[in-house]
Amino acid sequence: MANNQLSTLKKGLIVLELVKQMQGITLAEVMEKLKLSKSTAFRLLTTLEDMNYIYKIQSQYFFNFKLFSKEETERQKNDWTSLRSIYQFAQSLQMSTYLGKLDGTDFIMTQVINEPYLHPTDKEIGNRSRVYLSALGKVILAHLEEEELNKLLNRMALEPATPNTFQDSQLFRYHLKAIKEDGYAFDDEERNIGIRCVAVPVFRDKKGIAAFAIAAPAVQISRRNIKQIATKLGAGSKAIAEEIEALEKK
Known part of the structure; x- marks a missing residue:
């Protein structure tokens, strides 16, 4: 169970870093770049969105810089x-x-x-x-x-x-x-x-x-x-x- 949790956490952090690097990214692009299934990519993105680390506009996901920096x-x-x-x-x-x-x-x-x-x-x-x-x-x-x-x-x-x-x-x-x-x-x-x-x-x-x-x-x-x-x-x-x-x- 612990290994599965660590694996999921690692994937989530990788997705978060990818969204941060991109100037907007879609579910399909996350799947393609990280070789993830649609269900896995969707679950990770939705979790990150629920936690307010990223936000979604239309079909694209963006990194929420506001959460990390008062100056930003x-x-x-x-x-x-x-x-x-x-x-x-x-x-x-x-x-x-x-x-x-x-x-x-x-x-x-x-x-x-x-x-x-x-x-x-x-x-x-x-x-x-x-x-x-x-x-x-x-x-x-x-x-x-x-x-x-x-x-x-x-x-x-x-x-x-x-x-x-x-x-x-x-x-x-x-x-x-x-x-x-x-x-x-x-x-x-x-x-x-x-x-x-x-x-x-x-x-x-x-x-x-x-x-x-x-x-x-x-x-x-x-x-x-x-x-x-x-x-x-x-x-x-x-x-x-x-x-x-x-x-x-x-």
Whole structure:
């Protein structure tokens, strides 16, 4: 009996270490990587989930860093750099992926994933830009309440970063209305020449709390594939919102 218990404990620890190493992993992937039967893998994962060592979002399991580190907990609350679901979409789209939020009249990056899409790009996390300059900022502005939006726009001068930057405030307001109707924003080399960006909002309790986006050279993002990219980002946005909610409940 003791040997069986030790064997089970060892397998459980191996599974826990694997989940920790991966940026999200499915039951099938655990079975394949560790050569476990479906019943054994499921039992181990369920036990670890019940003990709060890991958590599940849709079909993927994630390591619960919050359980082990107070510092990690604070980081999760403040800038979401520990979120794991963003990696799945960066790897799927094979494009640089961004997550950020509004801070006054600035947009601040809270997570950046560049090729090979395995680790955060720390040097870009915390970068700030004027909120009107990018798809990320515009999609957040578009989903603000009218009063809050007016206050922000009245504090901003639309200074151009490139010849494509919006400079007419009235035209910009119409642009924001179109973004809200479409559900996504498009940055057509408005911040950086040669770079396009597509962004969608991240909602919590029906309120936009962040923006999720991809950016790539203009040749990779055409007007014909924007909607397709936006649809994929929408799925990513929902996964991120679910992960934020799951982490805050732990």
